Amino acid sequence: MMFALMAEAAQKNAPWEETEAALFIASNVIQNLLPEEDSIVPELISQLVQLAPQTAHPALILTAIQFMGGCSEWLGKHPPIQDPVMQWLLIYVVNPIYASHASESIEKICSQASIVRFIPPLSAAIERLEATTTNGKCVEKACQDITKALAMLCNSLSRQELGEQLKKICEPILMRLTMSIDASTAQVAHDENKGDAWMQMAHKPLIWIDRIASVFREIKPLEKVNYDLNQAQPWLPVAQHTLQISSQILTKYEADGRIIEHTCRAIRHVIRSLGMQSASFVPALATQLMTIYQHYQHSCILYLASIIVDEYGALPELQDGLIQMLQMLAISTFPILQKAHGFRNNPDTVDDLFRLAHRYITRCPSVFFVHPICDKLLDCALHGLHVDHGEANRSVTKYTTEMINQLISARRHNYMDDGVKAAQQLVNSYADRLTEHALKAALFDVSSYLRRELTDVICSLGKYDRELQARALIHAISTLPRGPLCATEEQLKQFHDQVCKDGTDTRNVVGYVRELVKLYE
Secondary structure, rough: HHHHHHHOOOOOOOOHHHHHHHHHHHHHHHHHOOOOOOOOOOHHHHHHHOOOOOOHHHOOOOOOOHHHHHHHHHHHHHHHHHHHHHHHHHHHHHOOHHHHHHOOOOOOHHHOOOOOOHHHHHHHHHHHHHOOOOHHHHHHHHHHHHHHHHHHHHOOHHHHHHHHHHHHHHHHHHHHHHHHHHOOOHHHHHHHHHHHHHHHHHHHHHHHHHHHHHHHHOOOOOOOOOOOOOOOOOOHHHHHHHHHHHHHHHEEEEEEEOHHHHHHHHEEEEEEHHHHHHHHHHHHHHHHHHHHOOOOOOOOHHHHHHHHHHOOOOOOOHHHHHHHHHHHHHHHHHHHHHHHHHHHHHHHHHHHHHHHHHHHHOOOHHHHHHOOHHHHHHHHHHHHHOOOOOOHHHHHHHHHHHHHHHHHOOOHHHOOOOOHHHHHHHHHHHHHHHHHHHHHHHHHHHHHHHHHHHHHHHHHHHHHHHHHHHHHHHHHHHHOOOOOOOOHHHHHHHHHHHHOOOOOOHHHHHHHHHHHOOOOO
């Protein structure tokens, strides 16, 4: 019924306000439309694509553009209607007034439909947008959306066409990126007089870095699209060129946290898209990250390092170098966290450091556990448990529980090596302090929504060794405050007995911790 009313409202003789109102409602519910629907929507779309900028109200056009984006899944199932919709959107995407909305709808449609025939007109649209002189930020957003759409369409091409098309997309971006790196101060100063023009932004590397990230974010690794892995990725030369320029940016702008962060993000997507075939780039990249981090402790470098470890940590030939990278990064991070309120003031660094450490546990545990840096990281993690920050605290608790879970898994599979022995020694020696810090953090320091993760640390210890958990819990309870406004000895003994009884059931133990919290409020 609703779509029938919209179709009626879309007739030319209806006031634009009525049409826009009906269309606005539809654009918010269109995602729930069944793909099989083919009676009302085709007629409605045929009316909407007749809207022209010379005769239709801008508000109606904007809502119609958003409606087309909401129809993306439906359009993916109806190829005959894709062409008129895309041709209509291409009219508006080159207009700065509508560009950001039209490009967003185009991106959504390209994510659902393999309309590779639209690669040339979409590429031409970017060139036209770059020639505009107003609405620079909206124009750049549109260019990035179209770039994403082009990358999505490339995934539907043949192997040879994929490599050629990515080269066509990336080479102009890389050329402009190189020019922006070499741009003189005079050029940038001159562009300050150009107001909101896109050209003012073009002399700065950030937009080109983000465009490169937009491309490789959407490109699927070959192992996910059934290609022969014995052949090089068709975009390997483009990726290599991208990484070379990214290396120059990291060196030149090492003090600029924002540019370094965006560059690390772009490198991350390049690495992910190449999969194992980018392993040859790792040694040089890891060395450069270590060099920069010694001077400027950008947390995004820790994050990029975790991506590298996730991709290549299981390769024996790279593990020694990756462990060396961890040691240097961790040693450079510890002084930041050791300052007054260091953990509280640097939650991103805490989050990224322990995400990195967690990746070593999952990808190369045997090499990681025998290295001295593992002991220092666990000692650092004790203090990180007290951070009242969701992502940072969860990274720390995930790191500690994963260490214990590795021991549980090794025992289940009857596996033993030097790494397992080293991990056993660490957990046994840190059990008391680990339980103490987890319990105190849950009682006194963190918000209620983080107590479950901290309780999981205690329960993981129980899954590994119930006797060790009981002894560690006695130590932790002995360090709790005593006094008239605190839990009594009898109440603390009851808490100990309850936890020891249900020591592996996180849900029950969280309840016991919650009750204990009330005794200290």
